[in-house]
Amino acid sequence: MKLNIDKLKSDFQLYSSEWLNTEEYNAYIYNKFGIEVDSHECLTLHCDVITEHKLAFGEKPFLYLWPLIVSQIPDGGKFLEIGVYKGSILALTQLIARELGKSLTSYGLTPLSNVGDKYSNYMNSDYGNDISFLFYKLNLDTENTIIIPGLSTDLEVKEAAKDQGPYDAVYIDGGHDYETVINDIELTDKILKPGGLLIMDDASSLLSLSKNHPGFPGHEDVALAIRDDLDKRSNYKHLFACGHNRVWKKLNQ
Numbered sequence: 001m002k003l004n005i006d007k008l009k010s011d012f013q014l015y016s017s018e019w020l021n022t023e024e025y026n027a028y029i030y031n032k033f034g035i036e037v038d039s040h041e042c043l044t045l046h047c048d049v050i051t052e053h054k055l056a057f058g059e060k061p062f063l064y065l066w067p068l069i070v071s072q073i074p075d076g077g078k079f080l081e082i083g084v085y086k087g088s089i090l091a092l093t094q095l096i097a098r099e100l101g102k103s104l105t106s107y108g109l110t111p112l113s114n115v116g117d118k119y120s121n122y123m124n125s126d127y128g129n130d131i132s133f134l135f136y137k138l139n140l141d142t143e144n145t146i147i148i149p150g151l152s153t154d155l156e157v158k159e160a161a162k163d164q165g166p167y168d169a170v171y172i173d174g175g176h177d178y179e180t181v182i183n184d185i186e187l188t189d190k191i192l193k194p195g196g197l198l199i200m201d202d203a204s205s206l207l208s209l210s211k212n213h214p215g216f217p218g219h220e221d222v223a224l225a226i227r228d229d230l231d232k233r234s235n236y237k238h239l240f241a242c243g244h245n246r247v248w249k250k251l252n253q
Contacts (some may be wrong), residue, residue: 001039001040001041002040002041002042002099003040003042003067003096003099003100005071005100008067008068008070008071008100009071009072011068012068012069012071012072015029015068015239015240016239016240016247016249019239019240019241021207021208021241022208023208023209023210026204026207026208026209026210026213026241026243027209027210027213029240029241029242030061030213030214030215030242030243031061032061033061033062033063033064033065033242034060034061034064036064037060037061037063037064040064040067042095042096042099043063043064043067045095045138046063046088046091046092046095046138047060047063049134049137049138050088050134053133053134053137055085055086055087055088055130055133055134056085056086056088057085058088058089059215059216059243061215061242061243062242062243062245063092064242065199065242065245065247066089066092066093066096067096067100069093069169069197069199069247070093070096070097070100070102070104071100072168072169072197073102073104073168073169073197074168075102075103076103076104076105077102077104077105077167077168077169078104078105078106078107078164078165078166078167078168079093079104079105079106079107079167079168079169079170079171080106080107080108080109080161080164080165080167080169080170080171080191081106081107081108081109081110081170081171081173082109082110082152082170082171082172082173082174082184082187082188083109083110083152083172083173083174083175083201084108084109084110084112084127084131084147084173085110085122085127085173086125086127086130086131086134087108087130087131087134087135088134089171089173090106090108090131090145091131091134091135091138091140091145093106094106094135094140094144094145095138095140097144098140103144104144105144105145105146106144106145106146107145107146107147107148107161107164107167108131108145108146108147108148109148109150109152109157109161109174110127110147110148110149110150111149111150111151112127112128112147112149113127114127115151115175117175117176117177117180119176119177119219119221120176128147131147146164148160148161148164151174151175152174152175152180152183152184152187153175153180153183158187161187161191162190162191165191165192166191166192166193166196167191167192167193167196168193168196168197169192169196169197169198169199170188170191170192170196170197170198170199171199171200171201172184172185172188172198172199172200172201173200173201173202176202176219176221176222177221178221178224178225181221181222181225181226182225182228182229185225185226185229185230186229189233189235189250192250193250194235194250194251194252195249195250195251195252196249196250197239197247197248197249197250198230198236198247198248198249198250199245199246199247199248200222200226200230200245200246200248201218201222201244201245202216202218202219202222202244203218203222203223203226203241203244203245203246204217204218204223204241204243204244204245204246205217205218205219205220205222205223205244206223206224206226206227207241207246209243213243215243215244216243216244217243217244218244226246230248234251235250235251236248236249236250236251237249237251
């Protein structure tokens, strides 16, 4: 089945309005998103490629989150990912935009190296080549995908990200240490448009997830940074979560 923009917009509004932080609802939305992935060819294609070539760490239900996000980005809009790894989400946003007939520029802020943190160690690899390989396997060109090389904590890199913005959606999936997450939230607030979406990975360890939840709940430092910073910002509204992926909207204040 092809992605349908009207259904995606409807689903986004539905989950944003009805989400409850209960074990039952969080299990429901995780299972529902997994079923949706299996129903759409472009998502199963992406899943098969990244699984075969070990190009991502994400869980299958998360793949349906991204059509919902892209459905909210205006034609000609901009998306920024902080922490790219091997390009799974950059490629997925372009794959979805192509299927929906949208023009989207995807930016990736990444060191293109195996820099890790206290939670994560990454393999040595040619990350630029890995990104190009994934785009090749998905028959995507890279003309609408721009890499901003470096760490999000570096002043020059922050300025480069600001120069390319503002953005309609920002995905924080970089360093997981508390100070780095705080840095990335602060940077996002400066470069995300009012009305734009903030998505955070590894972010749900303080949410109500069943002990039998099949996925990873997230890292403690990410959840604490959200509690101590993002949750105290009056210009952000939490919309919904799927597993350890969470979505906020920046309000027009």
